[in-house]
Amino acid sequence: MKLNRKLMENIILSFAVSVLLLHSFAHSLNSITTDKHALISFKNSITSDPYAILSTQNNTSVCNWIGVSCGLKHRRVTALNLSGYGLVGTVAPHLGNLTFLRYLDISFNNFSGFLPFELSKLRHLKVMNVGANSFTGEIPTWLGSLPRLEKLYLYKNTFLGMIPDEIGNLSQLEKLSIPGSSLTGNIPSSMLNISSLKFMDLSNNTLSGNIPTFHHLPKLEELYLSHNNFEGWLPSDVCSSNMSNIKTLELYGNQLQGPIPPNIWKCTHLEILALSYNNLSGNIPFEIGNMSTLRELYLGWNDFQGGIPAEIGKLTRLEVLNIANASLTGNIPTSIFNISTLTTLSLSYNSLSGTLPSNMGISLLNLELLYLYFNRLIGPIPSTINNASKLMQLGLSSNSFIGSIPDLGNLKHLQMLMLVGELILERNMLVGPIPECLGEVKSLREIYLGHNQLNSTIPPNFWNLTDLVELSLPSNHLIGQLSSQLGNLKSISYLDLSFNQFSGNIPSSIGGCQLLESLYLSNNLLDGSIPQSLANVRNLKALDLSYNNLSGSIPKSLEDLRFLEHFNVSNNKLVGEIPDRGCFGNLSDQSFSNNLALCGPIRFKVPPCTKKHHRSKSLMKIIVPSVILVVTMVIVILVFINKFKSRKSTLLPTAVLPVTEYRSVSYIELERGTSGFSERNLIGKGSFGSVFEATLSNGLKVAVKVFNLQLQGAERSFDIETEILGSIRHRNIVRVIGCCSSPEFKALILTYMPNGSLDKWLYSNMHSLDLIQRLKIAIDVASALEYLHHGHTFPVVHRDVKPSNVLLDQDMVAHLGDFGIGKLFENGEVVVQTQTLATIGYAAPELGMEGKVSTHGDVYSFGIMLLEMFTGKKPTDDMFDGEMRLKEWESESLQEKSVPISPTLLSSEDRDFCAKEQCVLSIYELAMKCLATTPHERINMIEAANTLHMINATMVTERRRPRYAFSVGIPNNGL
Numbered sequence: 001m002k003l004n005r006k007l008m009e010n011i012i013l014s015f016a017v018s019v020l021l022l023h024s025f026a027h028s029l030n031s032i033t034t035d036k037h038a039l040i041s042f043k044n045s046i047t048s049d050p051y052a053i054l055s056t057q058n059n060t061s062v063c064n065w066i067g068v069s070c071g072l073k074h075r076r077v078t079a080l081n082l083s084g085y086g087l088v089g090t091v092a093p094h095l096g097n098l099t100f101l102r103y104l105d106i107s108f109n110n111f112s113g114f115l116p117f118e119l120s121k122l123r124h125l126k127v128m129n130v131g132a133n134s135f136t137g138e139i140p141t142w143l144g145s146l147p148r149l150e151k152l153y154l155y156k157n158t159f160l161g162m163i164p165d166e167i168g169n170l171s172q173l174e175k176l177s178i179p180g181s182s183l184t185g186n187i188p189s190s191m192l193n194i195s196s197l198k199f200m201d202l203s204n205n206t207l208s209g210n211i212p213t214f215h216h217l218p219k220l221e222e223l224y225l226s227h228n229n230f231e232g233w234l235p236s237d238v239c240s241s242n243m244s245n246i247k248t249l250e251l252y253g254n255q256l257q258g259p260i261p262p263n264i265w266k267c268t269h270l271e272i273l274a275l276s277y278n279n280l281s282g283n284i285p286f287e288i289g290n291m292s293t294l295r296e297l298y299l300g301w302n303d304f305q306g307g308i309p310a311e312i313g314k315l316t317r318l319e320v321l322n323i324a325n326a327s328l329t330g331n332i333p334t335s336i337f338n339i340s341t342l343t344t345l346s347l348s349y350n351s352l353s354g355t356l357p358s359n360m361g362i363s364l365l366n367l368e369l370l371y372l373y374f375n376r377l378i379g380p381i382p383s384t385i386n387n388a389s390k391l392m393q394l395g396l397s398s399n400s401f402i403g404s405i406p407d408l409g410n411l412k413h414l415q416m417l418m419l420v421g422e423l424i425l426e427r428n429m430l431v432g433p434i435p436e437c438l439g440e441v442k443s444l445r446e447i448y449l450g451h452n453q454l455n456s457t458i459p460p461n462f463w464n465l466t467d468l469v470e471l472s473l474p475s476n477h478l479i480g481q482l483s484s485q486l487g488n489l490k491s492i493s494y495l496d497l498s499f500n501q502f503s504g505n506i507p508s509s510i511g512g513c514q515l516l517e518s519l520y521l522s523n524n525l526l527d528g529s530i531p532q533s534l535a536n537v538r539n540l541k542a543l544d545l546s547y548n549n550l551s552g553s554i555p556k557s558l559e560d561l562r563f564l565e566h567f568n569v570s571n572n573k574l575v576g577e578i579p580d581r582g583c584f585g586n587l588s589d590q591s592f593s594n595n596l597a598l599c600g601p602i603r604f605k606v607p608p609c610t611k612k613h614h615r616s617k618s619l620m621k622i623i624v625p626s627v628i629l630v631v632t633m634v635i636v637i638l639v640f641i642n643k644f645k646s647r648k649s650t651l652l653p654t655a656v657l658p659v660t661e662y663r664s665v666s667y668i669e670l671e672r673g674t675s676g677f678s679e680r681n682l683i684g685k686g687s688f689g690s691v692f693e694a695t696l697s698n699g700l701k702v703a704v705k706v707f708n709l710q711l712q713g714a715e716r717s718f719d720i721e722t723e724i725l726g727s728i729r730h731r732n733i734v735r736v737i738g739c740c741s742s743p744e745f746k747a748l749i750l751t752y753m754p755n756g757s758l759d760k761w762l763y764s765n766m767h768s769l770d771l772i773q774r775l776k777i778a779i780d781v782a783s784a785l786e787y788l789h790h791g792h793t794f795p796v797v798h799r800d801v802k803p804s805n806v807l808l809d810q811d812m813v814a815h816l817g818d819f820g821i822g823k824l825f826e827n828g829e830v831v832v833q834t835q836t837l838a839t840i841g842y843a844a845p846e847l848g849m850e851g852k853v854s855t856h857g858d859v860y861s862f863g864i865m866l867l868e869m870f871t872g873k874k875p876t877d878d879m880f881d882g883e884m885r886l887k888e889w890e891s892e893s894l895q896e897k898s899v900p901i902s903p904t905l906l907s908s909e910d911r912d913f914c915a916k917e918q919c920v921l922s923i924y925e926l927a928m929k930c931l932a933t934t935p936h937e938r939i940n941m942i943e944a945a946n947t948l949h950m951i952n953a954t955m956v957t958e959r960r961r962p963r964y965a966f967s968v969g970i971p972n973n974g975l
Contacts, residue, residue, distance in 0.1 A: 034097050035077045036062045041094035048088035048110075069103075076100035083129070084108040091130075093118035105129040107153065112136065120145050131155035131177065138162075139178070144169035155201070156180035163202075165190045175199040179224065183207055192216050203227050203250065211251065213237055222248040226274065233258035234275075239267035252276040252298060259283070260299075265290040274298040276322065281305065284323075289314040300324035300346070308347070310335050317341055324371065325349035325954060332356070332372075338363045346371040348395065349950055355379035361387040373397035374950045376943070381430075386410045397448065398946045405430055405449075409437030434459055434478075442467065450474040450496065451791075463488045470494040474520065475791065477501060482526075487512025496520040498544065499729070503527070506545075511536035518542040522568065523729050526550060530569070535560055542566040547729060549573055551596075559584055567591050571735070574598055577609045590810060593700060594737055594751075605699045665738045665749050669697055670704055677706065684757070684804075686818060688714040693752065702737060703750040718746045721818075724796055732784035734807060734817035753815060755808035762803055762869065771905045771916055773812060774869050775952055778923070780814035781806055782945040785862060789855040789941050797853055801861035802842045803868065841875030846935055856935035862944065863930025870901060870920050915955060922951045 039062050043054045053066045062077060063070035069079035077098050087109040096118030102125060112134040120142035122128075128149060135157040143152065144166025151174060152167075159181040167176070168190020176191075179201050186209040187202065197217050201224040210232040214220055220243060234256060239246065246267055252274045259282030260275070267273075271293055280302040288297075289311025296319060297312075304326045312321070313335020321336070324346045331354035332347060340363050352375040361384040364370075370388070373395045380403035381396060391411050430452040438444065439461025450472050457480035458473070469491055478500040487509030489495075493516060503525040510519075511533025519537075522544045529552030530545065540561050546568040553576030554569060564583035571594045578584070578592055578600035589605040592598050599609035673694035674681045683691045689707040696702060705721075707714045718741070725736045725748075738749040758777060761767045769777070781801070788796040798805075798816065805818040844860035846852040864875050873889075901920050906913065926947045932938045939947075 035100075038092075038094040038097040039065065039068070039077070039080075041092040045092040046087050046089035048086070050086045053082070053085055071100060074100065079103035081105045082109070086110065091116055091119075095119060096121040098122065099124070101125055103127045107131040107133070109133055115140050117142055122146060123148070125149055127151045129153040131157070133157055135159065139164055139167075139183075141166045143167060146170065147172070149173055150196075151175040152177070154178045154181070159183060161185075163188055163191070163207075167191055168193060170194060172196055174219075177201040179203040179205065181205055185209075187212055195219065198222070200224065211235055211238075211256070215243060217243070219245060221245050224248070224250045225254070226250045227253035230254040230256060232256065234261055234264075234280075236261045236263065239264050239270070244268060246270055248272040250274040252278065252301075254278055256280060260285055260288075262287050264288065267291060269293055272296040275302070277301040279303060284309055284312075286311045288312065291315065292317065294318055296320040298322045300326050300349075302326045304328060306330065307352075308333055308336070312336060313338060315339065319366075320344040322346040323350075328352055330354075332377075337361075340365055342367050343390075344369040347375070348372060349374045349954065351376055353377065356382050358382050359384050361385040364388040364391075366390055368392045371395040373399070374946065374953075375399050377401065379403075381406050383407060398949065400942070401430060403430070404432035405435050405438075405454075407435060407437050409435075409440050412442070430454060432456070434462075434473075436461060438462070439464060444468055446470040446472075448472045450476070452476050454478060458483070460485070465489065467491050472496040473500070475499040475787075479503070481505070482507050484509050486510055489513055490515070492516055493539075494518045498522040498524070499731075500524055505529075506531050506550075508533045510534060513537055515539060517563075520544045521548070523547040523731070528552075530555055530558075530574075532557055534558060537561070538563075540564055544568045545572070547571045551575070553577065554579060554598075558582075570594050572596075578604055578606065588810070597698075602699075605701060607699055665696065665740050667740055667742075667745055670694060670740055670747060670749075673697075673702075674704060687711075688717045691750075694749075696749075701752045703752045705748045705750060707746045709744070709746060715746065718748070721748060728788075728792065728796070730784060730787045730791075732780045732813070732815055733787070734815045750817070751809075751815075753807035754810050755812060757804050758806035758808065758814065758869075759803035761808065762872070763874075771870075771919065772955070774905070775919065775923070775948070775955070777806065777808070777812070777814040778866060778869060779945065779948045779952060781816055781862065781865070782941060782948050784814075784816040785858055786941040786945045789858065795855055797855055798858050798861075799853060800839055800842070801858050801865060802839050803865060806865075844935070845933060852935070854935060855940070856938050859930045859938045859941060859944065860935075862941070863927040863938075866923055866927040866930070870905065870923055919951055919955050922954075923948075926951075 046054065049055060062068055063075060067080060067082040068077055070076060071078045078100050079102060080098070081103065083105045084107070087106070089111060090113040091106070091111055093116035096116065099121060101122050104122070104125060104127065107129045108131070110133065111130070114137045115130065115135060117140070123146065125146050126148050128146070128151070131153045132155065137159065138161035139154065139159050141164045143149075144164065149170050150172050152170070153175070155177045156179065159178070161183070162185035163178070163183060165188045168188060171194065173194050174196055175198060177199070183202070183205040185207065187207065189212070192212055192214060193216050195217065196219060198219050199222045200220065201222070203224045203226040205228050207225070207228040207230065209230065211225065211230050211234060213235045214223065215237055223246065230251070231254070234251070238249070238261060247269055249267070249270060250272065253276070256275070256278040257280065260280060262285045264273075264285065265287040270291055273291070273294060273296070276298045278301070280299075281304060283306045284299065284304055286309040289309065292315070294315050295317055297315070298320070300322050301324065307328055307330030308323065310333040312318075313333055316339065318339050319341050321342060322344065325348070328347070328350040330352065332352055334357045336345070337357055337360040342364060343366050345367065346369070348371045352372075355378055360382050365388065367388045368390055370391060370393070374397070377399040379401065381401050383406040385391075385394070386407055387410065389410055389412065394411070430449075432454065433456030434449065434454055436459040438447065439459045442465065444465055445467060446469055448470070451474065453476065454473070455477040458478065460483065462471075463483050463485035466488060468489055471489075471492065472494065474496045475498070478497070480502065481504035482497075482502055484507045486507050490512070492513050495513075495516060495518065498520040499522070501524060502521070505528035506521065506526060508531040510531060514537065516537050517539050518541060520542070523546070526545070526548040527550060530550060532555045534540070534543070535555060535557035538561065541563050543564065544566065547570070550569065550572040551574065554574060556579045558564070559579045559582035561583050565586075567583070567587055568591050570590060570592060574595040575597040576599070578598055580601050589603065592604055592606065598604075598606045600606050602608065671677065673696050674692040677692055681692045681694065683693050683703060685691070688711055689705060692704045692706065694702050694704045707718045709715055721736075722739065725734070734753070735751045736748050737751060740747045740749070755761070761769050785798065785801070788798060800818060801816070805816065807815045807817050809815060842861040842864050844857040847857050868874060901917075906916055906920070926944060929939045930944060
């Protein structure tokens with residue numbers, strides 16, 4: 001009986017265990033089925049699966065699906081990682097049924113829509129990464145109900161609105177990343193109490209308010225708040241004892257102001273400090289030298305006072321130092337050049353002065369990037385820079401360095417050399433030859449040596465730099481012929497050799513430069529024909545061969561250059577038909593003006609081509625030389641007869657070729673071209689005559705300046721302009737095409753400027769110029785004056801710089817004209833003029849009081865013109881009388897911090913208001929430097945032009961400032 005009872009108990013127990021096991025199995029089976037259904041629903045919400053990672057997974061266990069991980073015990077889905085598969089669709093709410101999920105990463109896909117509320121059921125979730133998708137709407141408040149969440153990544157979506165307070169409920173959160181959205185409002189105070197937080201990235205949003213204190217976040221190591229709208233001062237406790245673990249602090253690209261708190265040195269573990277692109281002021285605290293752990297320091301694009309503290313030299317671990325465009329003055333501390341760990345040093349766009357230390361390169365053994373351009377550094381470039389053997393980019397442009405370029409042959413890693421200018425024509429005063437050692441630096445990618453006084457040939461080994469991408473040598477005194485090895489530059493995309501004295505032919509090997517996009521050879525002495533091989537340079541976008549002595553015809557094969565947008569062969573000796581198909585269909589007449597005998601479509605303003613039939617090529621070989629001989633004899637006879645007639649009688653004036661090689665134009669042609677010098681062709685009147693619009697017999701539209709010889713000084717004015725303009729070749733100076741001269745009639749034929757004078761655009765109700773246009777015109781005029789004062793063989797003083805003498809071509813490029821009272825200095829730079837001829841209001845004080853004529857007088861006139869251009873006030877305005885003149889009015893306004901600006905230039909609703917206001921303020925400050933009472937206290941035109949280029953570059957930077965300037969701390973899939 002007892003045995004049977006015992007047996008029954010065992011049977012009942014076994015049955016109960018079986019039932020429990022069966023129930024557990026059934027529950028487990030039901031749970032895993034739930035997970036599978038959730039994932040299938042998730043898969044069905046995906047509209048595009050470019051890698052087909054979900055297409056074959058229906059019939060397999062979900063634990064074997066790509067990107068799915070399951071727990072060993074319950075075989076429930078614990079991780080879903082589908083990052084970077086390019087999936088498109090929405091997130092199915094069924095994903096919330098994965099109740100054992102601890103890790104969710106669907107970043108770097110194309111999911112859109114809202115994050116479903118059902119995800120709030122993922123109570124075990126520790127890591128959630130939905131970054132780099134297209135999720136919209138507000139950040140869900142239910143995120144605050146995920147109690148175990150440690151890492152939350154929402155970066156690079158299009159979330160709107162404010163950061164919800166509920167985020168502060170995530171008491172275990174260690175990393176929060178929400179950069180690259182459109183979040184607004186303040187940082188919620190609740191977030192400042194998440195004591196576990198180590199990483200916070202809220203950069204690239206539109207958050208506002210003051211930077212809060214983070215002293216309740218003792219574990220915080222990395223803080224990214226860059227590119228928002230935070231304002232106010234930096235918190236004084238930004239480096240309090242409670243934040244001793246902070247290693248990265250990035251606050252750049254906001255509207256912060258005031259000084260840097262001196263106690264910032266208390267951040268004893270700080271490695272990266274980025275405060276650039278703010279409005280910080282005051283001095284850079286010397287205490288910053290105590291931050292011994294600092295590796296990267298970014299303070300640029302602020303408005304500091306004073307210089308660079310020498311204590312920065314104590315930062316022996318510093319790798320990156322960037323304090324560009326921060327209004328710094330004084331010398332560069334020598335101690336900086338002793339930081340052997342530096343890889344990047346950028347101090348450009350400041351007013352740093354003095355010389356570079358002679359041993360500057362000895363300790364910079366790890367330096368890769370050195371940018372010191374747009375400063376006021378003087379003296380030679382130290383030869384020890386050659387010791388910085390790892391240097392890859394060297395930018396020393398827009399200073400006042402003198403002497404020759406040092407040996408750089410040891411810089412084997414050099415890729416970019418900017419001794420003067422990138423594409424904005426920056427300048428120095430370097431002389432001598434181009435160092436041959438540069439041709440040995442095989443890694444060179446970019447060389448910019450433009451606007452100097454280099455006076456050699458191009459070293460032969462330059463043509464062996466097969467990795468060279470950009471070579472820019474404009475506006476020097478380089479000579480010689482272009483090498484036939486030019487075609488070796490297989491990687492070249494930009495080549496600028498304009499405004500030099502190169503001669504000979506353009507080598508046909510240019511066709512081997514298959515990647516060339518921009519070729520500028522204008523304003524040289526090149527002759528011969530345009531090579532047919534240029535048609536092989538299929539990527540060519542810009543080709544400028546103007547102002548040379550090229551002959552022959554324009555190759556018809558150039559029509560096949562389908563990317564060509566800018567083409568200029570004007571002012572040469574070309575003949576024959578202008579191609580009309582392909583890229584030539586979009587060109588204007590200005591591309592072909594002032595040539596010998598071009599013909600073609602009427603829109604190019606040239607005569608139509610007439611086809612002539614010739615019997616045979618052999619006949620041409622006989623006829624052409626005979627015709628040339630006959631024509632030559634006729635010309636000789638006519639010249640003899642003309643000279644004889646001029647002695648016997650006074651007839652209508654005829655063309656007499658001056659010393660300079662101007663085109664000879666007859667009086668009859670000018671009379672016909674101006675409709676008898678009629679009033680309707682009158683463009684304007686000047687001190688010594690009138691200017692007429694004319695159309696010459698070849699269809700070319702020109703401006704004719706006719707001198708009134710009845711006026712005293714008119715003939716002298718003609719001689720001066722002929723002499724000065726005959727020796728000038730510059731894109732911003734009006735060019736003389738030809739002349740007509742006799743005792744009874746004198747006229748200059750000038751390039752026609754269809755947009756008239758700057759004066760017309762400043763004061764006419766029919767025209768208007770925006771701020772950027774005025775700035776570019778000011779740069780053009782400054783470039784012209786810089787060339788006249790410093791780039792010409794002898795200094796040239798214009799003596800009458802004013803808006804009416806600034807003419808604008810069809811592209812609104814400014815050209816300085818009217819040199820009728822100019823002065824060419826062959827001995828010295830100052831003369832005493834007994835007769836004052838300059839315009840009232842623009843003339844320098846020393847001209848009126850002492851009669852002194854010098855380049856400093858042009859600088860003064862330029863300063864007045866700058867004020868006029870941006871205030872809208874003429875110096876002769878009725879409001880200026882007695883002691884109050886334009887200069888004094890502007891000076892008082894600057895002292896009162898009330899900047900007068902022409903009302904058409906600036907609106908408080910302009911999104912670039914602050915940048916434009918600062919631009920105008922900088923221009924006014926430059927103008928006042930031009931208007932110093934004592935001539936030798938004024939800056940020169942090199943400095944003036946450099947400053948305007950810097951202002952323009954700053955404007956471009958501010959208007960195009962990237963929203964992602966630094967890493968936003970995006971996690972990888974292993975988080």
